[in-house]
Amino acid sequence: MPRSARLDTPGLLQHVIVRGVDRCDIFLDDADRERFLLSFSSLLVDTDTECLAWSLMTNHLHLLLRPRQSCLAPFMRRLLTGYAIYFNLRHKRSGHLFQNRYKSMVCEEDVYLLELVRYIHLNPLRAGLVQNLDALDRYAWSGHAVVMGKGVLAGQVTDEILMFFAKGKREAGKLYRQFVADGVALGKREDFGSSRKRLVATIDERSEETFDARILGSGEFVDELRMRRDLRTKLPVSVQIDDIVARSCQYFGIDLKELRANTRALRIAEARAVICYLAVREAGHSGAEVGRQVNLRRAGVCVAARRGAQMVQNNPTLLELVNK
Numbered sequence: 001m002p003r004s005a006r007l008d009t010p011g012l013l014q015h016v017i018v019r020g021v022d023r024c025d026i027f028l029d030d031a032d033r034e035r036f037l038l039s040f041s042s043l044l045v046d047t048d049t050e051c052l053a054w055s056l057m058t059n060h061l062h063l064l065l066r067p068r069q070s071c072l073a074p075f076m077r078r079l080l081t082g083y084a085i086y087f088n089l090r091h092k093r094s095g096h097l098f099q100n101r102y103k104s105m106v107c108e109e110d111v112y113l114l115e116l117v118r119y120i121h122l123n124p125l126r127a128g129l130v131q132n133l134d135a136l137d138r139y140a141w142s143g144h145a146v147v148m149g150k151g152v153l154a155g156q157v158t159d160e161i162l163m164f165f166a167k168g169k170r171e172a173g174k175l176y177r178q179f180v181a182d183g184v185a186l187g188k189r190e191d192f193g194s195s196r197k198r199l200v201a202t203i204d205e206r207s208e209e210t211f212d213a214r215i216l217g218s219g220e221f222v223d224e225l226r227m228r229r230d231l232r233t234k235l236p237v238s239v240q241i242d243d244i245v246a247r248s249c250q251y252f253g254i255d256l257k258e259l260r261a262n263t264r265a266l267r268i269a270e271a272r273a274v275i276c277y278l279a280v281r282e283a284g285h286s287g288a289e290v291g292r293q294v295n296l297r298r299a300g301v302c303v304a305a306r307r308g309a310q311m312v313q314n315n316p317t318l319l320e321l322v323n324k
Helices: 030-047 072-090 109-126 133-137 169-184 219-227 241-252 266-282 287-294 298-314 316-323
Strands: 013-019 049-056 060-067 103-107 202-204 209-211
Touching: 013 072, 013 109, 030 049, 030 072, 049 109, 060 072, 060 109, 103 109, 109 133, 109 169, 133 169, 241 266, 241 287, 241 316, 266 287, 266 298, 266 316, 287 298, 298 316
Parallel strands: none
Antiparallel strands: 013 060, 013 103, 049 060, 202 209
């Protein structure tokens, strides 16, 4: 089954988890962590993306982000690509550094914001990177120290978090720290981490609420996202690439042999563009997989998908080829 397309639009709170390929370490020393934070902070400011929590582990990292002006994907692409190039050059290695796609989960703020801040900031303590909460207060590689006023990261939002606890900063800091301390005894939240099951959109039989594996929130919140115009076409469609190809060929009046021929005929190019857009960006298939279907290399698929996006924007009925 193809992986689901991301829910990605400005204003959504997203919990992001990035892991090293084959569980390899992505930070070998403090110099690596400093380099990552330098790029991370700069991008937060440049793109008007808010960070509400973060922690750098050894072979993975957690971020709680709220992009304000643009989508999350371009931000993450710049962040991870730039760091991977730096890491490979510095440590004289080659190949992929990160495992597959980063994991991102849209979160319902009213219910989960503070819980996620606590969960993410407690990761170093639970993993044994620090021995106790006092050490976590001063730990340079987690956003907890920034909230406590013992560190600085441009782009990290602290006032919004503290305002949940009290008006005065000093009192708010004490209550926030107690809130974090209370979370130590609660243990690990499996529903926040990577062990959360990746399910297709369905109905939770216990609560009869709408469910989506990419969303951490109530059924009402999932339904609300479904109604948003900018996300409506990105919900799971569970359509195979063969079906997209077949429907598109029928729509453009061509056959598979023509689609895969070495030709740049306009009608074939348009069919390829629509297939690339629908299969990659809407249905979540990989560029390499789509390229084999339409006789394009991965770079060609990216170019075609951009053209397909414009075609779909001009003619939204093309979405029916994937939503049938």
